[in-house]
Amino acid sequence: MQDVIKTTTEFVKKTLENAEAGHDWFHIERVYKTALTINHAEKGDELIVALAALLHDIADPKFNNGNEELGPQVAEDFLKSIYVSEDVIRQVKLIIQNMSFKNSFDNQSFTSKEMEIVQDADRLDAIGAIGIARAFTYGGFKNRVLYDPSILPEQHQNKESYKNTSAPTINHFYEKLLLLKDMMNTTEGKRIALERHNFMLLYLDHFYAEWEGK
Numbered sequence: 001m002q003d004v005i006k007t008t009t010e011f012v013k014k015t016l017e018n019a020e021a022g023h024d025w026f027h028i029e030r031v032y033k034t035a036l037t038i039n040h041a042e043k044g045d046e047l048i049v050a051l052a053a054l055l056h057d058i059a060d061p062k063f064n065n066g067n068e069e070l071g072p073q074v075a076e077d078f079l080k081s082i083y084v085s086e087d088v089i090r091q092v093k094l095i096i097q098n099m100s101f102k103n104s105f106d107n108q109s110f111t112s113k114e115m116e117i118v119q120d121a122d123r124l125d126a127i128g129a130i131g132i133a134r135a136f137t138y139g140g141f142k143n144r145v146l147y148d149p150s151i152l153p154e155q156h157q158n159k160e161s162y163k164n165t166s167a168p169t170i171n172h173f174y175e176k177l178l179l180l181k182d183m184m185n186t187t188e189g190k191r192i193a194l195e196r197h198n199f200m201l202l203y204l205d206h207f208y209a210e211w212e213g214k
Contacts, residue, residue, distance in 0.1 A: 027134070
């Protein structure tokens, strides 16, 4: 198993060496470590958890013209090339296809203990101190304003509305980040999320105070 993890790690590092800073190898590494931490309590299949965490953003649709099939296919092709079993590949591919926040707008037909673990780990990296940094990094990448009091947050009702938003970065807190605490699957994920959620609330209090010159 360790040889498979090592080879996969090297593949992901190479593939994402020029990725946007919020979705680069270091994001993958944090999700991988967090997934293993959660899995220690949840007792899922460690190989599936590890591979899904390492490969979950191997071809993020945001950076590939919205193509949601590319990532799962790249993951499948790579895992076949290193002779991972068909059952493990199938489960890893399903996790990658179903775990993203935008897919929560759909009626998901697949879930598993391993998906819940990796999904929690990925969502945890979107909140707290690093989540805040990633939000503004991506906002800068998309040339979005920090905040505009005249543009109110939306409550997106479908995937397309969420995907196509160009709202200020602060709006993203209300449209996604502050929602994630209540979307956690695992006991450990919920515990970690609460602390990170509260940190974001404190950050927003400071942001608005500073915005008003206080």
